[in-house]
Amino acid sequence: MARTVTPEIVAHVKRFEGCKLFAYPDPGSVNGEPWTIGYGHTSDSFLKVRKGMTITQAQADAALEHDLNEVADAVERLVKVHLTDNQFGALVSFAFNVGNKAFANSSLLKKLNAGNYDAVPAELARWNKNDGKVMKGLTNRRAAEAGLWAKGSFVASNTVEAAPGNPIKDLTKPETITAAGGLLSGAAALATGSPAIQIAVGICLVVAVGVIAFLVIRKATR
Structure with missing residues (x-):
């Protein structure tokens, strides 16, 4: 045909x-x-x-x-x-x-x-x-x-094979762990204050970790 x-x-x-x-x-x-x-x-x-x-x-x-x-x-x-x-x-x-x-x-x-x-x-x-x-x-x-x-062809490096990102693996990268460690250290120092401060720091910590995880996963899945 x-x-x-x-x-x-x-x-x-x-x-x-x-x-x-x-x-x-x-x-x-x-x-x-x-x-x-x-x-x-x-x-x-x-x-x-x-x-x-x-x-x-x-x-x-x-x-x-x-x-x-x-x-x-x-x-x-x-x-x-x-x-x-x-x-x-x-x-x-x-x-x-x-x-x-x-x-x-x-x-x-x-x-x-x-x-x-x-x-x-x-x-x-x-x-x-x-x-x-x-x-x-x-x-x-x-x-x-x-x-x-x-047009419409898949283009990749001829020396590095293209592959989708791994969100879980990205969360365990050294740079991610380092950033999280710094955040935890700062939070621990602030948490030595009053109970009200401890509660506020805890909330901020949960939000920050959630944001970091979201950004890493979004980048990896683009």
């Missing part, structure tokens, strides 16, 4: 492609061919594009949906490893921009299919040139795709 291109991915592509409701020569065209319209749509069986042609916004949106679904089918066919929805979307945006053939022959795809997920952001960043010249728009797009690729 073909994967769905989410509304988020459609919005992402629209933001970087821009839309023109009149036919214009493709930026890389020779002698004005092929003509392009909408969100970078070139002539095919779904919508033929000719010089002087204009379309509605609804037609532009429909052509984009058609084109993205074709790219999504190619990405799904070419990628042999599991992808999250965001990872899939990032590759659809990338392949839509560079073309299915370039994506199929890319080192990005080769490394990804070998299981090297971490190589993808750097591989994306390499595709930021036009005719050998770095383009700011392409650099920004690759950065956005890398951000989409990483």
